[in-house]
Amino acid sequence: MKKVIVLNGSPRRNFNTAKLLKEAQKGAESAGAETEFFNLYEYNFKGCMSCFACQRKGSTTEGICALRDDLKPILEKCLNADAIIIGTPVYFSYPTGIFRSFVERLMFPNHTYMVDKENGGLKRRLGDKIIPTGVIFTMNCPEELANQINYNIILDENVKSLNHIMGYAEGLYSYDTTQFADFSKYNCDLFNPEHKHQVQQTQFPIDLQRAFDLGKKLTEMN
Ligand SMILES: Cc1cc2nc3c(=O)[nH]c(=O)nc-3n(C[C@H](O)[C@H](O)[C@H](O)COP(=O)(O)O)c2cc1C
Known part of the structure; x- marks a missing residue:
């Protein structure tokens, strides 16, 4: 049976990011995958410690970060997914610090400093193996403003490096999200609650469907 690992890099367990991830999980299950969902904030781990155990000659780390902490078993599952x-x-x-810590630990042991003389660029440690990777970003910003202030470029960089290391990565961007369940409780006149409610009712369901489709598509790729 196919295995798909879903990782929430938001501290909130059931808000925008988690809701989209759960739809992506359902999409993966609809394509026949067995799935596991991890809230990364519940685990005790740091980013890459630059120990280079994974880059040494004769390294036996096999793409799994040598650090022994809460993340190790999750990284093992990701590499076998x-x-x-x-x-x-x-x-x-930017993405959250936890997201960055996770991707550093996922990517560096699968990164090489070896030049691919045949194809140019750097050799992939995973060789021909592809672990299709979906990256879901959620933000307050409406799409037009996000593009004006270069969020697309900043966030795409995360997708690009995962694309190289994992063999395929695709981003999904959910804009203009609703940050507070009840805006009246917060010091906040930047957002119009009616507008946010409308986006929640009209655009967010479309984003949920896109997340479902992404989970299904990535699962079907392998
Ligand atoms: C500390 C913090 C910083 C944020 N910075 C931004 C930002 O720079 N741009 C933006 O569009 N939204 C920003 N947001 C809003 C969140 O990205 C947005 O509400 C997101 O959908 C929250 O995801 P969640 O519901 O899964 O927690 C920020 C929220 C927090 C808590």
């Missing part, structure tokens, strides 16, 4: 789907809210224009 048929697809992985990671989500993150945008915090001050």
Whole structure:
């Protein structure tokens, strides 16, 4: 049976990012996958510690970070999965720190500093193996503004490096999300609650469907 790992890089377990990830999970299951969902904030781990155990000559790490902490078994599952789907809210224009710590630990042991003389660029440690990877970003920003302030470029960089290391990566962007369940409880006049409600009712269901389709598509790729 195919295995798909879903990873939530938001501290909130059931808000925008998690909701989209759960739809992507359903999409993967609809394509016959067995899935596991991890809330990354529940685990105790750091980013890459630059120990280079994975880059040494004769390294036996086999694409799994040598650090022994809560993340190791999750990284092992990711490397053995048929697809992985990671989500993150945008915090001050970037993915969350937890998301970055996770992808550093996933990517560096599968990164090489060896030149691919035949094809150019760097050799892939995974060779011909592809672990299709979905990256779901959620943000307050409406799409037009996000593009004006270069969120597309910043966020795409995360997708591009995963695309190289994992063999395939695709981003899904959910804009203009609803941050607060009840806007009246917060000091906030930047957002119009009616507009947010409308986006929640009209656009977010479309994003949920896109997330479902992404989970299904990635699962079917392997
Ligand atoms: C610390 C923090 C920083 C944020 N920075 C941004 C930002 O720079 N741009 C943006 O569009 N939204 C920003 N947001 C809003 C979240 O990205 C947005 O509400 C997201 O959908 C939340 O995801 P969640 O519901 O899964 O927690 C920020 C939220 C927090 C808590």
